[in-house]
Amino acid sequence: MRAALLQISSSDDPRDNLARLRPMVVDAVEAGAQLVCTPEVTNCVAPRGRLFEVATTEEDDPVLCGLREEAARRQVWIAMGSLAVRTDDADGRLANRSVLIGPDGAIAARYDKIHMFDVDVSATETWRESQGFRPGGQAVVAPLPFATLGLAICYDLRFPHLFRALAKAGAQVILVPAAFTRPTGEAHWEVLLRARAIETGCFVLAAAQTGEHAGGRQTHGHSLAVAPWGEVLADAGREPGVTVVDLDLARVEEARRRIPSLLHDRPFDGPSP
Numbered sequence: 194m195r196a197a198l199l200q201i202s203s204s205d206d207p208r209d210n211l212a213r214l215r216p217m218v219v220d221a222v223e224a225g226a227q228l229v230c231t232p233e234v235t236n237c238v239a240p241r242g243r244l245f246e247v248a249t250t251e252e253d254d255p256v257l258c259g260l261r262e263e264a265a266r267r268q269v270w271i272a273m274g275s276l277a278v279r280t281d282d283a284d285g286r287l288a289n290r291s292v293l294i295g296p297d298g299a300i301a302a303r304y305d306k307i308h309m310f311d312v313d314v315s316a317t318e319t320w321r322e323s324q325g326f327r328p329g330g331q332a333v334v335a336p337l338p339f340a341t342l343g344l345a346i347c348y349d350l351r352f353p354h355l356f357r358a359l360a361k362a363g364a365q366v367i368l369v370p371a372a373f374t375r376p377t378g379e380a381h382w383e384v385l386l387r388a389r390a391i392e393t394g395c396f397v398l399a400a401a402q403t404g405e406h407a408g409g410r411q412t413h414g415h416s417l418a419v420a421p422w423g424e425v426l427a428d429a430g431r432e433p434g435v436t437v438v439d440l441d442l443a444r445v446e447e448a449r450r451r452i453p454s455l456l457h458d459r460p461f462d463g464p465s466p
Contacts, residue, residue: 214260231370272292346369
């Protein structure tokens, strides 16, 4: 299969972001991509107040609507890494939701980010994702004609049991759209993606946000494609653009045959708390 990773620097204006994305989708399709992947919060990167101001329901989100049009027009699968979308949550929190769009423009799968980025990166950089977003509770795999995808988002990357569950449920390719902070990205991004690929025997595709965003937020970039044996197949650096990569899915079975660790789980007791 051939996949494209769209590396973008989303603004706080969803319609502006859609205008940037449309020609990138065209470039990806013209390069032969069957699957086009966008980063986390493709529709808007903004401080919480602005995010709540522009967030809509899934049905009304202009970026999702526009990408559904592009998928149908170009007859391509588009994995919208995630969008901030309004829900019926009692406390008003949003969902951080991946949406997989089929070549007919219909929504084929949805995944709400499970793990919330509630961290103190440094004395001056603190994040409390759970204050604005409610966590999901359902892991998702999606069968496509050419591969079975497992869906994850950004901070999920630090929870290997989720990736193991996706692989055991049939995932051959795991998507990790992200808006990694620059300090954590420089330290951990590549090594975590490679580790998840090695542990599961999956390809890992990680489309990323890059650059500086509204409110001064900085993201790491370096969209990566990683093979099941752990080698990096493509690294997009820090500039926005389209990265196309070919995946030989036979390598999934080869890696799992060589190291069949997915078959070797054993029950155990302890440790005591």
